Amino acid sequence: MIPAELVTKAHEHVDSGAFFAELAELVRYPTVSDHPSGRVAIKAYLDEVLTPALTALGCSVETYPNPDPDGGPFLIGTRIERPELPTLLCYGHADVVDGHEGRWSEGRDPWTLTADGERWYGRGSADNKGQHLVNLTALRLLLAETGSLGFNVKFLFETGEEIGSPGLDEFVEANREALSADVLIASDGPRLDAATPTLFLGARxxxxxxxxxxxxxxxxxxxxxxxxxxxxxxxxxxxxxxxxxxxxxxxxxxxxxxxxxxxxxxxxxxLEIGNKPGDxxxxxxxxxxxxxxxxxxxxxxxxxxxxxxxxxxxxxxxxxxxxxxxxxxxxxxxxxxxxxxxxxxxxxxxxxxxxxxxxxxxxSFVASRTPVDDPWVGWAKSVLDEVSEQRTAILPSFGGGLPNHVFTDLLGLPTLWLPHSYPGCLQHAPDEHLLAPIAREGLVLATALFHALGRRGEEA
CATH class of the missing domain: 3.30.70.360 (Alpha-Beta Plaits)
Structure with a gap:
């Protein structure tokens, strides 16, 4: 069970405005992968945002060129505490879709994070910057609290997910050893709905x-x-x-x-589909x-x-x-x-x-999924159910597309996707937003999952 003080610190990090301020800095980079100027912003995002964030977690960081000229670079961060410990692979994508400037309500700028009640508007706030920031922050909180993670961690960031992940298959195939792990835990896509913690195991x-x-x-x-x-x-x-x-x-x-x-x-x-406000x-x-x-x-x-x-x-x-x-x-x-x-x-x-x-x-995207009865699925659900007011929904496949197959088919990993967004977030459209309550709960869920993985490593 996650210590109560760690839950409190996760809540305080969001309630204090610290998480919002960090996300605002990430949204500021117009990392549009299908535009030349976006490629410049992507490089800056890797160099100025992700590399320092991973280095602060004790990771060695390396950026790699894409084997496909249509794609952008890849970044791998690695922290090995002890070789015998479980190894976690995390994934995120630094790129976003077009900002649709001039089409956001209330004259909002897509590259400036703005709050309106529980909605935090900005391009990439939900897809995918807010989501990988939750996981980076959870690891940072855990490391500050315990002094060690209790597991090894590797990060893979790509920069072309929004244009079909060009070169990702070839890159992963060529870097199997660098990306070898026991399980993938990552965040993208929406929950079942705004109120329901969700794990999905693959993608259509x-x-x-x-x-x-x-x-x-x-x-x-x-x-x-x-x-x-x-x-x-x-x-x-x-x-x-x-x-x-x-x-x-x-x-x-x-x-x-x-x-x-x-x-x-x-x-x-x-499982009930729809019937929520805005659906x-x-x-x-x-x-x-x-x-x-x-x-x-x-x-x-x-x-x-x-x-x-x-x-x-x-x-x-x-x-x-x-x-x-x-x-x-x-x-x-x-x-x-x-x-x-x-x-x-x-x-x-x-x-x-x-x-x-x-x-x-x-x-384009290849279908894949981790079996519902995989032991990692039961483990993760039990951890999340302990800290959530609602039982976690298990979705065998995400309704949309993600490059899940590179992890299941190429690396042979069980995949656990813990999304920190919801179906009404308007990703890929004007007025994309992250819900503050999901960010707050998501940070606790991610921290609990990583904390439990560390305890699992101690028992191994």
Whole structure:
């Protein structure tokens, strides 16, 4: 059990304004990974923020170039207390999405942390600077209180998560020894909701599927040619409906996982999705109604239409367009075979009479998850439940995408993600914010987890 005085110090660190002041300094760096000026800010963030923070924890720090020219550098910090102790690997990303200057409410500047009640507004406040600051602070508090951690710790910071983590797989593969550990504990993404402490064990993967019906270079008058010329927009609508029907149900078996494991179903039993202030209302009858909302979101696959268009939708003319295009996205869980997604869709569409639809499939994040019954999961849940007023929710997979597979598949680690944000944080949008109560509770949860890991090391 975490000492009461350590809990008090964690609360005081947030209540005193110290955590806010530190986060304000982090938000000040416009570390946008898809912009040249952001690359300059990223280097400064590594040199001026992360390196001193890790050095203060007794870590040796080294920055590495990215093997992929499209990606930014990596940073590894290492503190070895004793080789025989458990080794913790932590992860975070220094980059953020575009600031959307001029689009924030109340004239807020995305690079200036501002408080409005319990909301702390600023780009990166929730994704991911506020989250990795919680973990860095928890380790700092623990070290100041006990003089040692009781375990070894390694940090991996990347700088291109928001652009798909280019080079991360190759870098991790080449640095297996430097990143070897017993468990990953990291923070990203949202909790189940603002009030519920959450552990998620992996992430769904993502495949983008472009559909292109390019029939002719010109548009032809619908009165003169309607009924004798194939309409690409009509064709595209029919093709999409054959893949996912008008109620969100996937129609192609190859796009679904082979099963919903009993362990995943048990972990998700009773979890309520949505119904919190600011959440959209869930739609009855949408998706596979044989599954609960939690199972559909965290344990199953979905096929979503992201964009769809032909001609000028705002100023239509009386003409049959020559071309129609759509971008779809398959969000998939671990266990789904996605290597042949493009081929499977092409074959399915041809069988339905839509051979004129060109299909291009491109994967991004890879699905992965730690088994729900892994001993590390039970250990972490018991620690968190001791210090939280609510029982910790266990999500087998985060609904979005994260590079979890580099830790599970390449490094062979169990992965425990302790998020310090919530679904309504508006990450990637104007008015992104961190909730002060989550930062306050999250600092206690992270400190408790690290404290328990230290005691586990003493008993080893």
């Amino acid at each position: 993967g993502s495949v983008r599927i472009a559909l292109d019906v390019d029939l002719r270079p010109d548009a032809y008058h619908s009165g003169n040619w309607g009924g004798v010329l194939r309409n690409p927009a009509t064709t595209l609508a029919g093709a999409i409906a054959s893949l996912v029907d008008g109620h969100g149900r996937v129609q192609v078996p190859e796009l679904l996982p082979p099963e919903l494991p009993d362990s995943v179903r048990a972990a998700l039993a009773g 959209p209302a869930l739609d009855d009858g949408w998706g596979d109604t044989g599954l609960t909302a939690a199972e559909r979101l965290y344990g199953w696959n979905t096929l979503e239409v992201l964009s769809l268009g032909a001609a000028d939708i705002d100023r239509p003319v009386n003409a049959i367009p020559g071309r129609a295009r759509a971008m779809l996205q398959l969000r998939y869980v671990a266990g789904t075979d996605v290597d042949g997604v493009g081929e499977a869709i092409t074959k399915h569409l041809a069988a339905k009479g839509f051979s004129m639809v060109d299909v291009t499939a491109e994967g």
